Amino acid sequence: xxDKRMTARDVVAELADGMTIGIGGWGSRRKPMALVEAILRSxxxxxxxxxxxxxxxxxxxxxxxxRKAVYGFVxxxxxxxxPWFQQVRQRGGLEVxxxxxxxxxxxxxxxxxRLPFLPIRxxxxxxxxxxxxxxxxxxxxxTGEELVAMPAxxxxxxxxxxxxxxxxxxxxxxxxxxxxxxxxxxxxxRRYVSCERVVDTADLVAAGPPQxxxxxxxxxxxxxEAPGGAGFTSCVPDYDRDENRxxxxxxxxxxxxxxxxxxxYLRED
Amino acid sequence: MTATRAEVCVAACADLFGNDGEIxxxxxxxxxxxxxxxxxxxxxxxxxxxxxxxxxxxxxxALGESxxxxxxxxxxxxxxVVAHGRRHVIMGANQIDRHGNQNISCIGPHEQxxxxxxxxxxxxxxxxxxxxxxxxxxxxxxxxxxxxxxxSGVGTDRDPGRFHDLHRVVTNLAVLDLTGPDGTLRxxxxxxxxxxxxxxxxxxxxxxxxxxxxxxxxxxxELALIRQLDPQARRDREVP
Numbered sequence: 001x002x003d004k005r006m007t008a009r010d011v012v013a014e015l016a017d018g019m020t021i022g023i024g025g026w027g028s029r030r031k032p033m034a035l036v037e038a039i040l041r042s043x044x045x046x047x048x049x050x051x052x053x054x055x056x057x058x059x060x061x062x063x064x065x066x067r068k069a070v071y072g073f074v075x076x077x078x079x080x081x082x083p084w085f086q087q088v089r090q091r092g093g094l095e096v097x098x099x100x101x102x103x104x105x106x107x108x109x110x111x112x113x114r115l116p117f118l119p120i121r122x123x124x125x126x127x128x129x130x131x132x133x134x135x136x137x138x139x140x141x142x143t144g145e146e147l148v149a150m151p152a153x154x155x156x157x158x159x160x161x162x163x164x165x166x167x168x169x170x171x172x173x174x175x176x177x178x179x180x181x182x183x184x185x186x187x188x189x190r191r192y193v194s195c196e197r198v199v200d201t202a203d204l205v206a207a208g209p210p211q212x213x214x215x216x217x218x219x220x221x222x223x224x225e226a227p228g229g230a231g232f233t234s235c236v237p238d239y240d241r242d243e244n245r246x247x248x249x250x251x252x253x254x255x256x257x258x259x260x261x262x263x264x265y266l267r268e269d
Numbered sequence: 270m271t272a273t274r275a276e277v278c279v280a281a282c283a284d285l286f287g288n289d290g291e292i293x294x295x296x297x298x299x300x301x302x303x304x305x306x307x308x309x310x311x312x313x314x315x316x317x318x319x320x321x322x323x324x325x326x327x328x329x330x331a332l333g334e335s336x337x338x339x340x341x342x343x344x345x346x347x348x349x350v351v352a353h354g355r356r357h358v359i360m361g362a363n364q365i366d367r368h369g370n371q372n373i374s375c376i377g378p379h380e381q382x383x384x385x386x387x388x389x390x391x392x393x394x395x396x397x398x399x400x401x402x403x404x405x406x407x408x409x410x411x412x413x414x415x416x417x418x419x420x421s422g423v424g425t426d427r428d429p430g431r432f433h434d435l436h437r438v439v440t441n442l443a444v445l446d447l448t449g450p451d452g453t454l455r456x457x458x459x460x461x462x463x464x465x466x467x468x469x470x471x472x473x474x475x476x477x478x479x480x481x482x483x484x485x486x487x488x489x490x491e492l493a494l495i496r497q498l499d500p501q502a503r504r505d506r507e508v509p
Contacts (some may be wrong), residue, residue: 072388073387081385086385089375092381099376099395102351102394120489121397123394126393126422127420178343179345180345194373
């Protein structure tokens with residue numbers, strides 16, 4: 001079986017300007033921040049980012065990497081709003097597709113199933129339709145009921161962070177929630193998982209129940225060992241959110257420019 | 270014992286779940302969380318409660334405490350519950366209009382907001398799928414506006430479909446529902462010590478006032494439970 005181990009820098013070398021990138025995790029929980037930080041160090045630009053948004057989206061937007069953001073919310077959980085994302089939105093010019101968070105899941109499912117759309121009730125009668133004029137309704141052929149035709153959200157790349165992986169791309173979460181990391185991988189052409197520890201397959205399987213094996217080899221192209229790779233977001237049971245570092249990130253939005261914050265924040269590669 | 274305003278609000282939130290039976294209660298915010306837990310300890314023992322992450326709780330813990338689990342509910346399955354409809358959410362609201370349209374997305378134009386807020390989050394899906402209530406800790410004209418800047422939660426005037434069920438709005442001053450003319454907000458009760466004039470003065474549109482009462486005081490047992498659920502009185506910081 002192929003050995004898919006690589007570095008975060010190798011991952012970014014496979015990305016290109018203008019790509020659509022899906023980022024796993026949720027809010028400020030188990031975000032692939034080591035991979036996000038590698039993008040921050042790179043010259044990549046004009047990205048479309050699809051995310052249950054947290055500091056991943058906040059940082060990439062603040063760094064000017066994002067042309068378009070697709071999200072249901074952007075939050076740091078214990079801090080309700082990401083102030084960097086706020087700044088970028090309030091300056092104007094960021095293209096956004098803001099949808100109900102269930103619609104985001106439905107769009108990823110449609111892409112993973114190679115369907116052009118899936119019907120969903122969420123979004124009907126709300127301003128989600130007004131601010132996303134490309135969205136269309138579809139009438140049920142049996143009852144005539146109208147539903148939102150959520151278009152597939154196909155991704156060029158998925159970036160996710162899990163607790164454990166083997167060198168071939170089998171991977172497991174150890175915390176209580178898988179979030180949507182499998183759906184991001186199924187929706188993407190190229191799939192990269194960073195993890196706290198790379199272990200051999202037998203140890204991976206022995207580390208928990210079979211239901212926790214979220215990703216299999218078909219769903220992964222690259223494996224990055226990145227201890228602490230969720231940054232200050234939570235990655236239980238390996239670590240909780242680092243609230244002090246998160247607060248420093250949020251406070252810096254009031255006190256510092258993004259450039260000076262990045263200089264002090266980003267670890268040496 | 271005399272109930273504080275915060276305790277009146279907790280009991281009013283608990284009353285929202287009165288007839289809900291065996292469904293998922295999803296309270297957002299401190300007072301609604303206390304309300305849902307109080308309901309489960311009193312009138313609505315069959316409610317399902319989560320820990321706010323992925324675990325369904327068999328016990329009813331105090332704020333910040335843990336409790337034994339009874340099940341698993343990761344986010345992906347919350348969306349399944351939303352679509353299935355067996356859920357009653359109490360959401361916050363940055364803005365609400367007289368038809369119960371709610372905004373948590375942004376203030377100002379969406380293409381360049383004056384203030385970026387959370388985003389629509391699950392509000393569109395919640396409001397067209399299952400019973401929805403709102404909690405407003407500071408009842409004011411900033412929140413109760415003639416027209417919201419972006420409809421995140423769907424109101425009664427927007428063809429919201431067969432599962433739409435806007436139940437109540439609880440604030441620090443009053444309890445409202447949507448039984449006014451054409452599905453508009455109606456004053457249901459004012460909290461003890463609050464006048465109707467005060468509520469009207471803090472509401473940015475005409476509020477239907479016909480047959481309102483005074484919000485009930487929680488009883489002795491309820492007060493004891495509220496104080497057990499929130500021993501540090503964090504509720505008083507949300508509603509002084």
